[in-house]
Amino acid sequence: MGFHMHITNSNLFRAYRLSITSPADSPNTDGMHISRSNTVKISRTVIKTGDDCISIGQGATNVTIFKITCGPGHGISVGSLGKLPKEMDVQGVIVKNCTLLGTTNGLRIKTYPASDPSRATGMLFQDIIMDNVQNPIIIDQSYGTKSSKPSLVKISNVIYQNVHGTTSTPVAVNLMCSSQVPCQNIRLNNVNLKISRQFETHCYLC
Template sequence: MVGEVVFKGPCAAGPITVQIQGNVTANEDPSAYTLGAWFMIQDVSNVIVTGGGTLDGKGASVWKYDDGGTPMAVSLVMERVSFGKMNGLFFVNSMGFHSKITDSHDVVVDALTITAPATSPNTDGIHLSNATNVNITNSVIGTGDDCVSIGQGAVNVLVSGVTCGPGHGISVGSLGKRDNELNVSGVKVIHCKMSSTSNGARIKTYSETPELQATGITFQDITMDHVANPIIIDQHYHSSKTKDSNVKISDVHFIDIKGTTTTPAAIQLDCSATHPCESVQLSNINLQPAGGVTALTATCANAKTTVTGTTTPPMPRLCS
């Protein structure tokens, strides 16, 4: 058992390798984490975090205190890291997010296994914030929140070969909750599978947000297995439907998405009336009902959409 651990640079030598081996368990007292993280890798270039070990965050002891306000400790944070790697680790039951990459660039994340119950609050698998040139590959993630959440300031992000479930799917956002957020661009989510998740391929923004842009976003070759809300743009996330988002979403592609859904609304494009979505493409979509659902619908509001190939269920004409 260890409490808060900080590896802080700058460091003159490199590459630096941090090996986490065996089973490492967290201090169950949340007040022990003054930086909001259990393991913090900070201000370091050319660092590798590996070792095949397990980080057990003992989250079950604190989830009952989660009020949706103050975040619980993240199991492992890379902050102001450049040319970093994280691979071959196991994360279990983080108090808050399992891992976070923030204010960093050129980071590769590979072969992680992340596990927490579907009921655990705010236990995102991997969260990105103000992160550029990040690759997340070949990982298995099941949590109580987003498997991967791609937040403000994310630029040139690849998510590939991720199996997600349980959880809330793979999301761009949420965006616009705070002032001074940065634009998002160049996000590719490809060759992934969602299983029994509450959302699939999702973009989410709050209402009454600062002016922001989210552009160049692709979800491609995604398999849905008993997924609710498999394709969704939600610009009224946790917000009133009567107030609009100032996040401008454009150049979005949903391509080669297939599988089954447990909700009738298979495709939901709910965009802002004041900042409508532009250049939204749906191509070769094949979603079928499951879990007692008998018919599927596709809905669209304030989205300029093009459809190519076969799309099931079909999009309404007002979106074309």
């Protein structure tokens, strides 16, 4: 099992109208992983996998993700970051007009604890539809191996705008930032996420 596509050490890369599919229970089957690349645009694509539909790793700059339908899978992720020593920064990520269907996560930023210093900055998530997503908006800076040492990946200048739909869990927005380098300038504008009817019915019968 592994990534379907790994875009790395690239410049001016564009992919559109793709269909990427693997079983929902297949591990580590990211649809696309983008790292060490500049000016990448992925658009009008359907991704159904057992892991992240699209993951953005170290050294990715000026990445645009537009009109992606994702699900099943683990959503659209920045990270995981900070696993390796001296990772490159991530800067300039736009995720726009995307739909997430029954995914484990929606829009996720994830970093490892005990990391070397780096930055993830300048991200816009706009016009997103969530349909029965477990963790619609999540920042997790204690991803992976547990450690008492905090992540040193500095997350800043992140905007979530016009994010609508349903969540299958009671916590729709979960921001777990580093205690050492707290998140800075995180903005949520017009975010409307409601518990799905399926979850409400389950709790009513409990």
